[in-house]
Amino acid sequence: MVDAAIDLIGEGGLRSMTFVAIGDRAGYSRGLVTARFGSKQGLVDAVIHRVWNRLRELRALPDTHDGSGLESMRTLVEALADHAKNEPGELRALYVMMFAAIAEDDEALADRMRVFHVAMRESITIAFEHGVADGSVRAGVDPAAESLKVTATIRGLAYQWLLEPDRVDLVDALLELSSDLESIYRPLRAERPGAS
């Protein structure tokens, strides 16, 4: 049933994830969904937990930052690329929900998405801090400012992927971003897009 919900979100947005639709797709009837998850909110929570657990497994939200700061940052981006490659449906549902958090007037959803989003950005901030400390990132970069931009690029790539699925290859774009991070921030003399 959660699978059905994820598919539906990916296909038609949060609003098309209706009890009836989920029941139909999962082979049950509408009432059961309510019984299982209690409410719409419960359903959304179930979907979120499912996707987050997968992302954690893939280390896209690393709890421990091993390797150099720059490397752990690249690991995160590449884990996202992995997920985009292996389970695009889940990532699609996640991003649809993230954008729905802004498009719809649902403070509860917005809170949940803020938690996820901020967790990722702070993960990147910490990676920058470690990177500056261990020398894998150029001295002088502002971790907060740069992580804002890197996160922005990630979100924006996902946005374009969802808006123009045929034109934007999220996996490629993320991998390219990962290598950009190397050339931009590694304290050699080379630069590339994203930030200063």
Add this chain to the structure above:
Amino acid sequence: MVDAAIDLIGEGGLRSMTFVAIGDRAGYSRGLVTARFGSKQGLVDAVIHRVWNRLRELRALPDTHDGSGLESMRTLVEALADHAKNEPGELRALYVMMFAAIAEDDEALADRMRVFHVAMRESITIAFEHGVADGSVRAGVDPAAESLKVTATIRGLAYQWLLEPDRVDLVDALLELSSDLESIYRPLRAERPGAS
């Protein structure tokens, strides 16, 4: 009435832009809105036209690319910053609609937003092409790939601005992005075209 609609979108998302709410806020009653705009779709179109015209005036979607390629690109980003500073409500409504285009299952809205989004990205692509041609941008950059990333950063900054208004200053971030474009893409003395 369009003003009321823009405010409502900015405050509570597209779904809270209801005929009743607009009527209330504009001092009229619900029925008039239908009479004026014909349908919900007509209303959305009216809002879109309003915002786009403003953006065109500010040259955020330049028709002519004057100055060097890199400069016209920076002009575009700075025009966005201008708009974010002067009419944050309009920009907020625009971005809410852009994210709604993904969150809701509304092909008509998605089409309109795609038009806008692609127009901006292609504007940036062209700026890159001019930049490579006139020497204001390093040789070797791929205009399509780089414009994808720059646009992603712009969209992602707007996303974070809407998700965490208190934490993210869109004007600052866009201006910083503009200066980043200079340091990243302006040809220095010796550099190697890394990836991409």
Add this chain to the structure above:
DNA sequence: CACAGTTTAGTTGTCGGCCGACAAGTCGAT
């Protein structure tokens, strides 16, 4: 083994709220 009671999975029925659409009507200025 039989059987009754109970839990569990799943169903249909239905209510209330919200919203878009439209029709009909009101009011005032020219």
Add this chain to the structure above:
DNA sequence: ATCGACTTGTCGGCCGACAACTAAACTGTG
């Protein structure tokens, strides 16, 4: 008297929530 600006009434659709019902599987007991 008509026209345009504006209002109220109302219908139909959609959805979430919940209650009431059915059936099947599960349990313990003698």
